[in-house]
Amino acid sequence: MSLQDIAEMQKSQRAAHERCIHYERKKGLVISKTAAKKTSDFYSSSSSIRARERRMKEAVSLTLFSDIYMTAVLRDKSACQHVLRILTGSSSLQIKEVRTQYRISSLVSHDAVLDELPEVLLFYISKTDIWKGQKTIYLADRQLYDSQVPYNEGIHVFYLNAAVNDGSEIAKLMNYFCTADPQDTSQGALSRRVRFLKCEEGGRRFMCEISEKWYQEGVTDGRKAGRRQGKIQGKTQQAITYN
Numbered sequence: 001m002s003l004q005d006i007a008e009m010q011k012s013q014r015a016a017h018e019r020c021i022h023y024e025r026k027k028g029l030v031i032s033k034t035a036a037k038k039t040s041d042f043y044s045s046s047s048s049i050r051a052r053e054r055r056m057k058e059a060v061s062l063t064l065f066s067d068i069y070m071t072a073v074l075r076d077k078s079a080c081q082h083v084l085r086i087l088t089g090s091s092s093l094q095i096k097e098v099r100t101q102y103r104i105s106s107l108v109s110h111d112a113v114l115d116e117l118p119e120v121l122l123f124y125i126s127k128t129d130i131w132k133g134q135k136t137i138y139l140a141d142r143q144l145y146d147s148q149v150p151y152n153e154g155i156h157v158f159y160l161n162a163a164v165n166d167g168s169e170i171a172k173l174m175n176y177f178c179t180a181d182p183q184d185t186s187q188g189a190l191s192r193r194v195r196f197l198k199c200e201e202g203g204r205r206f207m208c209e210i211s212e213k214w215y216q217e218g219v220t221d222g223r224k225a226g227r228r229q230g231k232i233q234g235k236t237q238q239a240i241t242y243n
Helices: 003-017 048-061 067-074 077-088 169-179 188-199 201-242
Strands: 019-024 029-034 097-100 120-126 137-140 155-161
Touching: 019 077, 048 188, 048 201, 067 077, 067 188, 067 201, 077 097, 077 120, 077 169, 077 188, 155 169, 169 188, 188 201
Parallel strands: 029 097, 120 155
Antiparallel strands: 019 029, 019 120, 137 155
8 A cells, every 4th residue: 555545544433433423322412523623714805795695505505524614403302313324224213312513532441340331332424435445334443452362342333435335225315415305205314404404494594594603713812822923933933932
């Protein structure tokens, strides 16, 4: 494998990790974690009215590989439950709570007893087959360092992609992720949520509100980053002057 191939694989892995569905089986808790890039480039118009109209038009073309759109869709418990039922193969699965954009600093504490750990399923989703094994879904087996001894601490990691169609229900779901066609009703509650956000006034308004929130956070983050960079450059210049 060439250095370019390795670099492309690492890039794809990072993209997959930006779209993660974290499911705790015992609690029925879903944490949809996306790492959207919050920049001001999305809003080039100085007119808030024209910007709003443009965002509403752009929302129609978004897919479930859009960080903002995936966040909005999976806030709906029924839609999220539909996705998890397909991914887990459990048609009776019940979701009790959904938390989106919830950052996980640590899944378990260092002194936790293994028997007390919750069973956690992590689904990383990408457009491309980053492992190049011609599979729609991969299970990441865990092994002890420098040995072939498997271990299981209650966390199961899966990598899914939309590039390989093996004819399974998961592959059909991944294909839907690529289109998010509001006229496609094949995905039940997920399709209804997509249609609501793209075609109904209340859904379009919600998309505008969440997009505006991300934009404002991006502006704030950009200003903070600019101030930090300014301080660093000032100190560097001061150090050069002293020398």
